[in-house]
Amino acid sequence: MTDPPHVAGSAAPSDPALLVALLRDAMPSTLVEAARELGLDSPSDSPHEFEVARLVEWIDGQSPAADGSIPLVHFVERVAHDPTSSAISHALHDWINTLAGLDTGQQREIHLTALRRAVRHHPPGHEAYTHGEDGQIGPIEATQAGDVGALSSFALAHTPLAVGIAKSGGAPEPVRIWGGVPLRNPDFTGRETLLSNLRKALETRSAASVLPQTLHGMGGVGKTQLAVEFVYRYSDQYDIVWWIAAEQQTLVLQSLFELGRRLGLPQTQDMRQTATMVMDALATTKLRWLLVYDNALEPNDVTGLVPSSGGHVILTSRNQTWASVWDAIEVDVFDRPESVELIRKRGDVITREDAEKLAEKLGDLPLALDQAASWQQATRMPVSEYLELFDHHVRELLDEGRPASYPMTVAAFVNLAFEKLRVDAPAVAQLLELFAFLGAEPLSVSLLRSAKNSAVSQPLAGVLRDSIKLNRTIRALRQYGLAKVGGDQSIQVHRLVQLVIREGLSDDLAEQSRRNAQAILSAANPEAPDDSSSWPTYAQIEPHLQLAGLVDSQLRDAHQAVIDQIRYLYIIGDADGSCRLGEIAVDAWRKNRTAPNLGPSGGHTLLAMRHLANALRETGRTERARKLNDEAVRGFEQNPEYGRLHEHTLYTLSNIGADLRIAGDLNGALASEDDTVERHRAAYGDDDPETLRILGNRAVSLRLLSRFDEAHGADQQAISRLRDLFGDSHWRTLAAQANLARDLYGLGRYEEALALLQRIVPLQHSVLGERHPYTLLAIRTLGVALRKSGAYAEALPYARNNYRDVTARYGTDHENALSAAVTLANTLRALGQAGEARNLATGALTTYRRVFGDEHPLTLAAATNTAIVHRALGEHREAFDLDNQTFQALTRTLGENHGYTLCAASNHANNLAQAHDATAARDLSEKTLDLSRSARGRRHPYTLSCAVNTAFDRIATGDAVSGQALLDETIVALSEILGPDHPEAVDASRGKRAECDIEPPPT
Template identity: 75%
Template sequence: MPPALLAAATLDLGLDSPSENPDWADVPAVVTWFEQLPSVPGSHPPLILFVERVAHDPTVSVSRELHEWIETRSGLDPATQREIHVTTLRHSVRLRALSNESYTDGKVGQNGHPSTPHGGDPGALSSSVLAHTPSATAEITETGSGREPVRIWGGVPLRNPDFTGRETLLSNLRKALETRSAASVLPQTLHGMGGVGKTQLAVEFVYRYSDQYDVVWWIAAEQQSLVLQSLLDLSRRLGLPRTEDMRQTATMVMDALATTPLRWLLVYDNALNPDDITGLVPSAGGHVILTSRNQTWASVWDAIEVDVFDRPESVELIRKRGNVIAREDAEALAEKLGDLPLALDQAASWQKATGMPVGEYLELFDHHVRELLDEGRPASYPTTVAAFVNIAFERLRVDAPAVAQLLELFAFLGAEPLSVSLLRSAKNSNVSQPLAGVLRDTIKLNRTIRALRQYGLARVGGDQSIQVHRLVQLVLRDGLSEDLAEQSRRNAQAILSAANPEEPDESRSWPIYALIEPHLQPAGLIYSDRRDAHQVVIDQIRYLGVIGDSEGARRLGELTVNVWQKNRTAPNLGPDGEHTLLATRHLAVALSDLGLSGRAKALKLEAFRRFQENAAFGRLHEHTLSTLLSIGTDLRAAGDFKEALASENDAVERHEAAFGEDDTLTISALGNRAVSLRMLSRFQEAYDVDIKRISTLQDTVGENNWRTLLAQSNLARDLYGLGRYTEALELQRGVLPLHSSTLGDRHPHVLLAIRTLTIALRKTGSYREALPYARTNFRDLTARFGPDHEHVLSAAMTLANTLRVMGQPGEARNIAMSTLTKYRRVFGDEHPLTLAASTNTAIILRALGEHRDAFDLDERTLRSLTNALGAEHGYTLCAASNHSNNLAQAHDLQAARDLSRKTLELSRSVRGVEHPYTLACAVNSALDLVASGDSVQGRELLDETVLAMSRTLGPDHPETVDVGRGKRAECDIEPPPT
């Protein structure tokens, strides 16, 4: 190289040395001199800056070789290499002169970019374009911010103002928690028979020692679904990612509590089965209390037995709760009630409400005890409680029949609280008198609820909920006559049916469904002959699936379908009944969510056939068409994209015939067709469909409706597929905040939109901003769907692709190889999504120099994609362009040239001339022309392509810079959601 060039490069860079300058004619001495120069803090090695600067000079014939040397020998990541490329370019005096000349000559290209003289090294061409950019690629540094821990308190019952005694038990409980949980968490069980006050003891402990904890969470543990729902609520309060799988959420909560610096206390109240709780104890960091009637807990963990009161405690409680009861009467009552706290509390409350003398009460009590003993009542509850309840009911049915009828409801409700709002919503329901009159009059209802509390028959919480002790419920159920039992059961069913919002997909209704859930099976809604009761069950199956309790939805769905298929009397049940088929469809959705896609698809097809062949529904009924749409989803997930599109086209035609083009159901069908079009790489057609959908949705449901926002996110995916990355990024950025505020930042639609944002950021060159999004999105999707779900695997490949362009191919390889293994296991070797993952993995292997493995993987993948999707599909074109890189690396220059030329022609025809991936194909084709001896044609094509990339992506886009440095282009794949 001319000595003057080396000296000028040094001058441009402003590099100084305490020693004398070298002899510029002695190139080895110049290199040694630069190696010995000290690096400026915050800058890059002087030798690398020098070599990059020399490579920019248009007179240098080995520019590409110099760039390759920096890439392979510098040890710097690709982002840093690009930064050096752009930085040194701005120091180039000669190139600035060339740039000014291009401006003053008036040679201006499209979008105001200056045209550049052709000829010379390909690196010099892009340099003249880059010299006009104001700055290098923007970098966004992720910064953290600390926050003070927030007190979290949930589910704890109201404190009992009349709590009595138990000081020794409280002290023992505290000591046991402090000493036995010092190293690892050992739950402390409070066990004893029903009614001894285990729950009240735990409540008092929580309030008395609450200042020692940052997190206190009370969990009603009688039903596993309620435990999981409570832990889901806790996960939200802890700020954890939301997941469709509630068991995974529970695991996340356990892990978070085990590692947080917050002090925490979990209380599992009325935990029946040890197997339900053993996996729900954090390994460290806090305390766990369980209450249970099951004595086997003592063999699992440390246990404290809670027995009946000591006599002084019994007397104290009776006199505190009752109405001027003498000590001797209190002694007699405690003796009669066996010092059972629940019975004492109820009896004292009854005496206070009625004013009945204790002597009279004891006479009545003796009478009812004899009845109970004579009738051989089960031993699952104390006779003291049974006698008390029967006394109360005998008086209530005479003095306050509406109160008695309200209480009788609880014989057929769950043990969890019943919201008063549910009762109010049932004011027009078909319930029996006098309860019907009470429900229709707010004042009467409030009085009736107060009466329940005064008589000690129920607890009314500050959140306006009524709870009847499970022992009282059992006595009620046993004591009702057959006619009264049937009346109460129907009343409970009518109230729950009236409360049903009938919109399980809408998040605003989920709190109501959560209130209904624990009462659904005790009320016997599955076995009811009421049509509205059946709708409650159907909606509950759907609700459980939507909130992520897919296993709960499956259990309820299978029970329901099994019962309803055998019912030959109800007109909407039986094998062909409307509600049976709807329940079957929702069951199939739950099975799909659990990964049981084969059975799910079979159920959907069977339900579709029965709907279509049933004269009451037919081919154009809403139920038939909704089931048809869900079948298209299964076909896409199976990789049958063309068959899915045919199914969607059929569905759209039927919807238009049944409801018209602008109906919301038709718009939903169009949305599904657009999804199939995207999977077939027909992005322009999908774009046209989504534009129409958005316009219609804005007019029908409004701009801020979640359906409109989802359609806009889909439009962003269309723009991405069309190579309009900046438009996709701007649209998704604009929609995402509203989408998140409408559905929540952990809703599946929002998480998928964040992935679209991530890949758009990467494709617009904002690699550093994209990486934290990619990591967080992968984590959040994993938490919501589990490790093997399609969305999670796609997010994993997005993360791997982002790590690769950020210069971290080692981590990218680990993620990609693990993900590819899962794709093969879950979807099969020949599934298009598996093949897309194979294409991405081969790129990463090439970046690591594992050329043989990359060659073999790409060769197999290209063959499989061609067979599965055809030569013109976008995935196939990516694989073909990438395989030309393998051929070039293997020095099979003619084969590389033939493949890259053919791929370029197909891409121009399918994607368009200036699609970024068409330009990537053009880059590889140009370099293959140069390498195989056609230098003039190759460099002309390369010059044109660099200018086109500058117009399309921007002159300082990393891919444009890489092409300027003589690098071959790679085409990775980011599949849209199926």
Template identity: 50%
Template sequence: MRDLRRYGLAKVDPDQRIQVHRLFQGVLRDELREEAARRGRTNVHHLLASANPGYPHDEDNWGIHAELGPHIHPAGLIDSDVPDARRVVLDQIRYLDLIGDLEGSRRLGDDAVDAWSKFEGVAGLGPNGELTLRAANYLAVALRHLGFNERARTTSEQVLGRFRVSPEFGPDHEFTLYAAAALAPHLRVAGLFREALALDEDTVARYRRVFGDEDEQTINARSNLAVNLRMLSDFAGAYAIDAEAVHAWQQVVSENDNRLLFAQANLARDLYGLGRYEEALGLLRAKLPPYRQQLGAQHPYVLLAGRTLAIALRKVGRYNEALAAAAEHDRDSERRYGPQHEHALAAAMTHANTIRVTGDLPEAQRRATKALDLYRVAFGDTHPLTLAAANNLAIVLRSLGDLEQARRLDERTFARMRDALGPDHGFTLCAATNFANDLALAGETEAARSLSAQTLELSRQARGDRHPYTAACVVNAGIDLIAVHRHDEGQALLDQGVAALAESLGDDHPETAGARDGRRAEADIEPPPT
């Protein structure tokens, strides 16, 4: 090595890493005879396999995985005869997804699955081999993160089915359970929230039985279960799970560990869903800076936390800060994913909602309309995420005075929400609130009163009396009673709603001030990530 360094053919850094000049590499390869080249490649495969730390989910190993990655294709690891060398490839697919290099994970996953599926009689390979199925599972995750939803779901379903029927693995094997946990998000993206919940409930039960409550994979599976509960508006149930996850991670990792930060970001989403906006904002302000430092500002998990921050800022009434945060998040998400990805569409709608409350209604309409059109293309007319976007656009239209179009949109949205999610889902309650607003503005005061009263009762049962959206329902129900000449009863209810908003949002909050002036409350929707 000293001779190589003296002639400028290699560099050795203080950590004893060797870097050989590319020209010298090429000359050396050309000079080697076939047998010597074969032995050299095999030696390289063994070296890389020995260097592989495995456990790509552990951020302590990311530095080594980063060093291994550039060698995979030049060394031909995908086609290696060394089994442990192929595991380097498998771990790299997952590592790339975890650090946010989604396209790199997809490309490597595609290459590995395509090559390994063609092998016959080689342990771990072939269409039903362990490495092939696990690589396909990781590939499906990357595809979903990139927005290739149909292919991701199909791939994931095939992997889970093959693991379950395999005599080598079966339904309770850890690889099968991981595949089941990976399929549930694909179902949620498809709008199949209850099917995803049932799958995750079964997966959690199996993890607990096989690995115990304190195993890392069990904790992760329970976090996935909480995602389903959020999508079904059971924020209290999700909060209970995520609070346990935060506590569990706090016992074993540092305060800036990505697993703990991920759990805390989930907890902030629960707090938002529970109407505890100030608490959600405080948690995000404390945890988002180290999250960005650990993973980078463009990492998918960091971007999702940034959206929750923008929403929380708006809900506590800090509209200018919220607008800046929502604009930045919208720009970063479209740059990261493209305009039709679920997360980019959610960012665009969050931005439109924020523009609406800051007063630029024509711009809010433009952005909300564009987002709704893209939701319809990506998810269809009846998907809950599309319906949430329609609900938000109708608020803008009503604010602009386009009452007829707002009513048509709200009436259709409310009916579809009720059919898809049930009458007491949070999305449906928002749609009901807004349709009652249409009825009131059209002079159909008794119909508005009846719907507002029903919505208030359901909101109390589903959200609780202290939720700001329940307080908004109280305000609207009081205004509707006054409109049908039940003045004393209505004024008492209106005063109660104003007091509840002042308690939860603050006396000077714009929504509290609006209710005090007798203005009807609107109910926008900010869906949690699937």
């Protein structure tokens, strides 16, 4: 033979001498027939007159077909599938599998083409295998084998879900969305240079990507007024203008939630998810938009809520650290001509000389100037008299970063105005005193009205109960300039005014005002944090709750308001905010041994602990969550007001199983849930939604223990009852059906799982939103079911998008983000993209080890998948060592019958075979096959994968007859269960060992 054979046009050769030696064992007539079926005329029509080497050389010299197919590879595949070549079929497939330049998908397609030709030319009398009614494998007739090998193309009736906002291909329609912008100040004065600089900065520095412009300066210099003026002056250049009160992140989320509604985005109960959707929509729309974040405090509160491109963002803040984050424009006090102009605009009888004197006294602070002008206009007090009284009411105002004269001038003015109010309008003064103990964010008049029956002092109580008096009071606030009354009937008192009023109150008045604030906020609490219709009220209360001192209040209702706020923040997706408030409340209430329901075992303390534990668990602080939840359960059980069967006790108890699963104690979790189920049945009965919820939790533990049959039965019963209670489209029913799909997947019933998920995931989108935790988990399972059903290419966008969405919601260290990374890595590896898969798999494994520990079941599952990727890349030493360690650890922690252990065992047998230790590989494969048949059943796809590897190991150890018989019957079984075109069935047929990856269900 001259030059070694090569695969024309694509693949590099394997060992040519080995191929020639293998083909010499084939019947010459088979070689001639195979060449003719491929449309090739061999050098000689006589099977006895040619040499195999010449035939291989000649076929190798043929040009690729029009479709790019490679003659020599197709020829070898065709010979391998001929019944007369069964003795060398496995070796021929091994030769093809070692060719460079052919990806897995190409190899499978070549294999299927050859198999179709072999079926059409099936010689009479050849036996194939099928399953009898008793489940045993036995021979069938040739015609039946032909039916099995009909090889219809795999097709899924599947339409990918549209993730994100549907966009029209045409030009956008004119849109005008305007929200939250304060009323324009008709007396706006000066600032022309700042307005020009701001406009230029937005146009030039946001050309490529959004670079927010920060207006920073001390309180009262007019940052907000400057932004308001900019909005009105340039409003015609934007399609969307949205003003966001940004002092509290909850207010930001609430505002973006409303913007999402105005944009027509899909509705979701998770505000953080909606905020992300809004950012994505603005970054991709052709509409011109402007966002204004007013009075932002910390950079971390806003940096993740800025679209990446497409528009402009303005941010105002007193915090000077913003200057090191984004481009900043400093807003300082007025120049003296601007001060004089403003005073004379507001006070038309003030002379220029008096205006100069007033500006000098007030230090050119815009807020103080505006307030003084309002006061003079309302009282008509001569400026000389005003200035004479002024020095008698100077009071130091504590405010960081202020010029020394500022607080004194503002304090003097506020005290002067406030003393006048106490005489002329005591109810108005009392309302302002109340606002001195609230936050600086607006509070709606409707919220004040809702608290009309609260225990506030007179005369304010009478005003709240009389709408006419309340309206008069609001008009007085607007007139005297001590508070800002918005067009939306909201009241806002500047923080400098608040500080001055608070400093000027006696201890008794301060206590009364603080108690009034607490009473109003407590009375306004809707007591329904899970109800989305109550969320706007909770968003209003949140900025004022801590400043009003509700945590330390002696009012029982105040404590409930705090507890509900902790829950509300958790529900809307602000788990960090929920943690912060929860930590403050729990720490304070544990120490309080005098107030009812407080102290270490008080009911309100225990409820706060329960909600805090949920938020901690959501943010990945699982160990602290577990300890806190355990403590709360013991506290409820030992508190005589509650006991073992109280609702609060049972609800808190239901979280213990999740904590134990997260900790890796799967058997302990199941034992805990057995106890929890019995308690719920005793307290509620079998069909109560709470009992059904706990049964669902128990099924989670069963799944993680590989007891899929039991979980399947439990979930089926729960779904039947939930349908009767809530209907088929309720979120509880949909969640239970998603769990059922995970049971079906665990049982190897992939297409059933896929069909169920294709039905329920669109419903979850509409009911819960596309990035709700339940929806994200279901989408991940849908991608897994697509892959295991053989639709590898269709599965990839689901896995990739799910990984993106889950990490955006939770960060990269959360369990859900790690499992999404594993799913994406498994999908990429199945598609032959092992390089990208390795980066994901190794990264996830490192994080699993750091977060969960080396021998946690989730860590070991990730290690099993990572070893498969190493093998796919030819990194056999890495795969061998990792599988060996993982197999031993899984055997110790979960036992040899657990599904994860069986996967690791079967995969490690692949390492042993690769290392040419055929005897050890066979011993491990045979044992694993027996265990899998017992644990999973003979027809489970993973049992059949074990059988494929066992067959190859029998052949490799000289037991060719038994090995080939097992391989033949297993290929038929895989074709029946998964479909003859399924990649796993095709791979077994072409002599490729099976890999058993793991997709852990959520904990």
